Amino acid sequence: MAKNNPKVKVISLKPLLDLDSAEEMVDSRKVKTFQTLLHKPKKSEIHQHSLTLHYESILLLSGKYSVDFIRDADHTLHVDKDVQEVIISDEVFPVKQKRGVFSKLEPSFKNKIKIQMQERVMLENTADVSFDHHGKEMNLSYNDTLKLLEKHPKKTIYENKDSIRRPEITVESAKLKLITKLKKPADSGIKSSEETFEFRDVLEIYVPIYEARLIGPKKRVKILRIDAVRKKVL
Numbered sequence: 001m002a003k004n005n006p007k008v009k010v011i012s013l014k015p016l017l018d019l020d021s022a023e024e025m026v027d028s029r030k031v032k033t034f035q036t037l038l039h040k041p042k043k044s045e046i047h048q049h050s051l052t053l054h055y056e057s058i059l060l061l062s063g064k065y066s067v068d069f070i071r072d073a074d075h076t077l078h079v080d081k082d083v084q085e086v087i088i089s090d091e092v093f094p095v096k097q098k099r100g101v102f103s104k105l106e107p108s109f110k111n112k113i114k115i116q117m118q119e120r121v122m123l124e125n126t127a128d129v130s131f132d133h134h135g136k137e138m139n140l141s142y143n144d145t146l147k148l149l150e151k152h153p154k155k156t157i158y159e160n161k162d163s164i165r166r167p168e169i170t171v172e173s174a175k176l177k178l179i180t181k182l183k184k185p186a187d188s189g190i191k192s193s194e195e196t197f198e199f200r201d202v203l204e205i206y207v208p209i210y211e212a213r214l215i216g217p218k219k220r221v222k223i224l225r226i227d228a229v230r231k232k233v234l
Contacts, residue, residue, distance in 0.1 A: 006202055007202070009202065011154060012155050012205075013149075013152050014152070014154060014155040016152075017231050023048075025226055026048060026051060026212040026214075026226070029233055030048070030212075030224065033046075034046060034214070045216060045217050046217075047215045048212055048214055049215050050212070050213045052210070052211055053209070053211075054163050054211060055163060055165065055208055055209070056133045057166050057205065057207075058130060058133070058140065058205045059130065060131075060140060060142060060201075060203040061174050061175065061178045061199065061202050061203075063175075063178050065125045065197055066123070066196045067193050067194070068120070068121075068194045069121055069123075070118050070193075071119055071121060073118065074116055075115050076112050077093075077115055078112060079095070079112075080111065086113050088115070093114070095112070096112045125183075128178070131169050133165045135167070152229060167204065174202075175199065175202075178199075209234070210225070210226040211226075212225075
């Protein structure tokens with residue numbers, strides 16, 4: 001069961017790259033965008049149709065999972081070579097007979113007894129999960145992202161369907177994916193369990209992205225994307 005249901009924190013980052021600088025980056029990279037092994041077009045053959053700024057969402061969730069459960073386990077007990085069986089609480093466990101060529105390589109002064117038992121396990125696991133605005137999972141660290149957010153200036157973005165790309169995955173669907181990830185270490189062999197989920201944070205981060213629509217030779221169209229925070233071509 002979930003212990004809490006935190007509100008979604010919406011954070012919008014301010015572009016650190018202005019339009020003129022973005023155009024310069026597009027101009028310096030547009031030939032490479034169309035270049036192939038057999039052909040390198042001239043700059044004059046490539047036309048910039050448009051350059052627009054969009055705010056793309058990243059959904060980032062962090063959580064903690066606690067579980068107290070019983071699981072089946074097999075353990076091997078090493079005993080003296082004269083021991084034929086072990087008796088535990090009136091249950092008899094026979095010595096495993098050594099067979100095959102490799103058995104001769106084992107120590108001759110020890111025998112093995114395989115014991116099936118149950119273990120009580122108390123486990124805590126923390127994890128995070130992130131998605132781009134299409135709902136595709138990303139490899140984004142929660143702690144590292146928090147550090148970056150502290151350094152970068154924020155801004156308010158206004159409602160505009162053309163410039164804001166909201167998450168295509170719902171928060172509830174993202175939570176289910178995080179729960180699956182959190183439970184993985186305890187998935188196998190559980191007989192009974194008492195579990196809790198704590199959603200520590202749900203962040204909806206809007207990153208400014210410049211998109212240049214380029215038209216090259218034979219009217220081929222390419223989209224060049226620039227991260228306006230890191231000033232980096234994507």
